[in-house]
Amino acid sequence: MPRILYFTLLIIIGCQSAPQEVTYQESAEDFLNPERGFYHPTNALASNFEPLSENVLKGYRSPTRKGKAEYDVVSTLVYRDFVLDKFTDQPLSEEFLTQVKTDFTTARVAGVKLIPRFTYTVKTKKGNCPDASICPPYGDAPKHVVLGHIAQLKPILQENADVTAFVQMGFIGIWGENYYTDHFGDASNNNHQKKLLDANWQDRIEVLKALLDAVPQEIMVQVRTPQIKQRQVYGIQAPVTVEPITESEAFSGTDKARIGFHNDCFISSPDDYGTFDDYGNSATPRKSETATLRKYFAADSRFVVVGGETCSDDYSPENDCGPAGHAEQEMKDMHYTYLNTSYNNDVNNDWVTGGCMESIKRNLGYRIVLKKGIYPSIISTSDSLKVKLMLENVGYTSPVNARPVELILRNVDDKSIHTLKFDSDIRKWYSGIVALEGSFPANAIPSGTYELLLNFPDSHNALAKRAEYSIRLANHEIWEAETGYNKLNCKIKIN
Structure with missing residues (x-):
């Protein structure tokens, strides 16, 4: 028994x-998640600094509509463009550095993260030049000033790694887009060379290296075009056919693993307004390399951060929802983590009328x-x-x-x-x-x-x-x- x-x-x-x-x-x-989705853009002129508002940032966590948008977003990301317009020929002041620190503190209290970019000018002027609506001088700073500013900003960036999602390279040219520049090689139609020389590339590489050193190692730095990364990683003579990062190299903390991309003219033309150009060097000409660099971008972006904004609706219907356009497919192929909710809403609003906006809001980044x-x-x-x-x-x-x-x-x-x-x-x-x-x-x-x-x-x-x-x-x-x-x-x- x-x-x-x-x-x-x-x-x-x-x-x-x-x-x-x-x-x-x-x-x-569609709900909040950190470090992904649509961001809210803000800028702060050093000459007239307006600090971030805790209440406004907290408000972004609720459905919010910005500018001409025909849609609401909930957001945990805030793009912060610090415009160093007072300091193109001098060090940053202690007052300004304190203002930058305070913005990071405000973001922390509000429960959001920042995507900082440091630029010198966001203004354009018309004139008698080949590009007509954007004429030199452009108003950015020379290399020695830029490097000095990065050194001053390094302690702030290091101390605020927790509320920094990613950092955009900035510093060079109008809007920090590394194109219309007085000091780093003007590849526009306004300059007779219309490409970048070896010395221009070397200056840009030094700025990027300094920024990578200033930013905490666990945080990625985004560059405007894929060729900037290629030339930094493989050298000034590197062809556009160099290999993208592999999974074994990814997330290793090396420069190659830390450099991502911000495309500020996402699906705005066949080459996204020069995003996929080869800008040449002293021995080679500038030319379009859209097919090759798009393939590189798609493969590399699987392991690094990608974001940006649209900039023109002239490429409609290609930049619309399917079946006429390929907006969502482009975001998938190029592994987009975030986009601007405010610009350009001539494009973004088409995603509302086309019926794919809700899917985009849910699926940007991870889900x-x-x-x-x-x-x-x-x-x-x-x-x-x-x-x-x-x-x-x-x-x-x-x-x-x-x-x-x-x-x-x-x-x-x-x-x-x-x-x-x-x-x-x-x-x-x-x-x-x-x-x-x-x-x-x-x-x-x-x-x-x-x-x-x-x-x-x-x-x-x-x-x-x-x-x-x-x-x-x-x-x-x-x-x-x-x-x-x-x-x-x-x-x-x-x-």
């Missing part, structure tokens, strides 16, 4: 400890859907907790910045938390299916019943416990807004 009872008890325990499989429902909601999870029901403290999750990234690209991937155990009685970290790099959760598995010793976890949750906090300690900086999964009934956790809707018992 005792033997029969003994074996019966084993059978009961075996049933109780059978794995539980949970499936999850995908959500179509991770939890599909299924397999978990134990009961384990002992001598066992390992083994979980298997299937997710899908339906966004255009993976998260760009590193962050932990955590399994949270929350005691149902006393609400105590135990955090277990998966060995997984979320930056490699490319578009498509993602398999996530973990096996964790349970010996340090007290007996009890626990809820299971997923957490993707910011990698910086200052923000790690702030829910607004954590990634939300695109599912129904799993998001905890107060904690930033994603509920797995299951419990386990540890004996």
Whole structure:
């Protein structure tokens, strides 16, 4: 009799400890997530500095319509153009540096991140020159001034890595777009050379290297054209046929792994207004290399950040929704993480009338859907907790910045938390299916019943416990807004 009872008890325990499989429902909601989506543009003239407003930035987290936009966005990204118009021939003042610091502090309090760019002029003037509406002198600063300013800004950039999403190169030319410039080689029609010489490339490379050094290593720096990256990585003589970054090189902290792109004329012409040109060197001419550089951009952008803005609707219907246009396909192929919500809305508004805007709002950057999870029901403290999750990234690209991937155990009685970290790099959760598995010793976890949750906090300690900086999964009934956790809707018992 005792033997029969003994074996019966084993059978009961075996049933109780059978794995539980949970499936999850995908959500179509457009919601906030860090470091992706449409950004709000702001600029600050050194000559008339207007600081960021905490209330305005907080307001961007709610549906907001900007300028001529015919659509609302929720946003966690703010583009900040610091225009150094007072300092083209002198060091930055302490007053201005303090103003820059304060903007970063305001962003932190408001729960957003900045995309900073430093420029010297955003004004154009008409005149008797070949390009007519944009004539020299343009108003940017010489190299020695630029390098001095980058050195002054370095401590601020280092101290504010937590609220810096990405940094755009800037500094050279009108709008910081590295084109119409008084000091770094004018490749426009206004200059007889109409290309860049070796000395021009060398000056630009020195500025980019200085900026890469000034920006914290975990943050990417975006350049205006793919050839700027090619010449910095492979040298001034590098052809446009050089190889893009590979997965084995990606996210390594090298310059090659840190240089991304901002296309400020996204699908505005066949070559995006010179984005995909070869600007030559002392021995070679400027020429269009659209096919080659587009192929390079598409491959390289899988592993680096891409964003920007539209600039002209002259390329309609190509820049419209499908089937007439290929706006969404371009964002997918070129792995876009963000776009400007304010410019150019002659283009962006066509995505509203064409019916693809809601899809674009959801899928810029990453959008991770939890599909299924397999978990134990009961384990002992001598066992390992083994979980298997299937997710899908339906966004255009993976998260760009590193962050932990955590399994949270929350005691149902006393609400105590135990955090277990998966060995997984979320930056490699490319578009498509993602398999996530973990096996964790349970010996340090007290007996009890626990809820299971997923957490993707910011990698910086200052923000790690702030829910607004954590990634939300695109599912129904799993998001905890107060904690930033994603509920797995299951419990386990540890004996």
